[in-house]
Amino acid sequence: MEQKRKMNETNLIQKEPKPNLVRNKPPHLDDIYACLQCGYCNSVCPIYRETGWESLTPRGKVFLLKHLIGKDSFFDKILGKKITDYLTGRGQISLNEAMTKIYTCTLCSRCETICHVDIDFHEYWEEIRKWMVENGIKPPPNTIDMYNYIANEEYKNPFMEPLPKRDEWYRDDYQLPETADIIYFIGCMTSYHEYQLLLNTLKVFSSSGLDFTTLGTDEMCCGAINTLSGQWDNFKNIAEYNVGQIEKRGATQVVTGCPGCYRAFKKYRKFAKCNFKLLHTTEVIAELIEGEKLKFTKEFKEKNLPIVYHDPCELGRVSDYEGKGIFEAPRYILKNIPGIDNILEFPNNRMDGICCGGGGGLKALNYDLTIDITLRRIDEAIELGANTIVSACPNCKAQIGNGVEMKKEQMIDSEEKFKMKVMDVLDIAAKSL
């Protein structure tokens, strides 16, 4: 506790809040004014689908921002704000409530696919969060805690897990070299919560004969949660630290299986000189298959067929907006697994894929809501007749896994038997070796 209090004191975010949003205009101002309020985004927003509140739609949030940064009206000036507030029934908007609404979003960028006036929402929402924090509006308390845990030398991860635990799953079984051409950047979610995926990835990498190593306990959280929650002030340090560790090992390529880390690394380029190529694990594996350096022999278990592939937002759509979306590599790997002849597709896939619910740091703010979104995705998979949901993201895997557990609980008294396996592409690849 003592330590936590100290951390809070030194926390740079907790400046005295004196937000003057009218003067300190947000970025993407043109977009705020361009918004037509057509509400097309509402029709695709997963949050709106679950909650039905205008304040939780992209349209509503843009309208809210426009209001927050708007100058006083003609009558405000003449009659005074108090009188006009009384007459119009408008009243003061609580900034904390506004923050909660804006942060109730999975940052899935689905709204961008349908925007009438082409707002670049994948940047927009992150920038708005950054702007809010810079103006002294505190982000959700859980994300502040995560920020502090990452900054803490004892953890370096947002989950308050001890640093030595980071490599305990594999350090004895894999004697990885000091230096290597490829760094496998594992990511906190995979290191601490999805260690099966970690072991499976290591298995596939070693059996392909890749010259790779990890950062071991020198790995620090990529800082994705900092950027997603608007707390950018130590992101430069994180970037410099991780890039430094990579350089020390002489790597020319960084491979990560976590789309969150993947995107954070792209952001590193603004803060540090990155002399390495960035790849997602599925890209590497797809390339190995293509070059016939990796062959799968074992059949995929028939009882888990058919499979459906879920596009992680950050790997697919958001990365597509940032230059290159990874849609085909995971599908290509799955097609090469013996026993998998057919991959089912969700009605909304690739650019139109729907978030699993676990994105954007929303779990830290409203976990129940994220599970509602997940349950809907699981229901879609059930309707398709799938027995396994496959993804290429540890966050999606964890989230959908939690959703499946919840679904089982809900159906405990039901006569129907519910079974659904949740796997990562790399899990399947490792099991087929």
Next chain:
Amino acid sequence: MDVSSEIYKDLSHMVGKERVSESNLDRLLYSHDLAPLPKEMSLAFKTIPDIVVKPRDAIDVSRIMKYAVENDIPVIPRGGATWAFGGAVPAFGGIVLDIGSMQEILDVNKENLFVTVEPGINWKKLYDTLLSKDLLIGAYPSSAPGASVGGWVNTGGVGVGSYKYGGIDQLIRSLEVVLSDGTIITTGCKNVLNNSSGYNLTDLFIGSEGTLGIITKVTLKVFPAPEEIRPTSFVFRDLEEAGEAIHALTRTNITPYHIAFLDGAHYDLLRELDKDSPKIGAMVNITFSGDTRIIDIQDKTTEKIMAEYGGKKTTKEFADHEWDERFFESKARRLGPGLIVGESFCPLSKIVDMSKRSQGVLKKLKMKGAVVGTVADPNTALFMTYAISNEHKLIKNMASMALVKKLADEAFKVGGRPGGFGLLFSGNLKKIHGKGVFVMDDIKSALDPHYIMNPGKLIESTTRFGIPIPGFAMAAGMNILAFMKRMMPADKIGMKNHGTKKKNE
């Protein structure tokens, strides 16, 4: 605290706490629709509701209505809020019923070709869902990804597909409506036509702008999905030739699914946004639906007719792109930022005349915009002329509103009529219906004696202080605005670097 807290407690008791909100933030977000009403307007009309409720079904709505009558509180139903006439914007505060949260498809009957839906579902979702089940929704609004089914019923819409299948009035089998006293009624028969004797209650609620009752279920007739939907596009030298070609086409027995026309200025504005748009005089987009063999014949004949008036067929890719863009005609808003749209119906025989008049209005008011529209049926062309405004400039933006009035005037001159009425244009209703408006008044009084159903809309424009705005006063005001607009310097595109990243789409 205050009175509204009592309302909050009572309504939460009825529908559950999570479905009611009276926070300043939520109320603010339910105080507008697409219309860029300036903040100043909220002094004349109490556009901010006292409370927002999301009912689950007709029973919830019925309870709320009974409560509202007892306590004399206005109730404003709100669907997608994608109309630009303030139909879903409160005029006197009150309860906003957010129907958008009722969005289930309740019944898809393939045997007898009808569907029953909750009114909050949006048209695009319904269209896509039905198409995946090999069914076609007859017509849908050009704002289908945002507009709700109930909203389009309440505005009596015509849109994409209306040329072949008619407007929403032709597509409804039955409605479930909650009246102001809480009674739940069904207006038609879901299985068969509604055209025998007996007052047609369905038609009463179509285009009623929520002033007579709250629609809680809609049964629509549907059609077998066509073998093909084939968009075609034709480039013309100007809107005049395009209009003549459309006139000629609509005098034949060819029945395309949809016909749309766009001024070359529309594409000029898209180019300002760095879109890869052609430099043309005018465009006519004709989309066919049905069996491929029959479309082949219609397509060929249409091409011949278009060619007679100078129309050149574009590539298939271009036509497909135009079809995909049918929901996205307001992109130019970014250039203002701001957009004013004037909706008016004109006799198809006067399509060329109306095009010229609309262009004339834009020119007179020194506005940058484009004349676009669709053909509603062989009698009727629907003009959706738009112009860019600048919301940062209060006076100029207000003056730009005159566009709507001036386009309405032109529509009357050619024997047509303006589109919606909503919050501000009820004056036009009398111009169209004459003494018929008194009958409408009587119907309103009979169904809503307490005057709580979306008051201040359609049949009477009244400010919150009870001062009515008679049609002539509104007209005079609008004329003053038009005069001001003409005196001001011409509109320029205000934004610099307005190109977006998604170029050349």
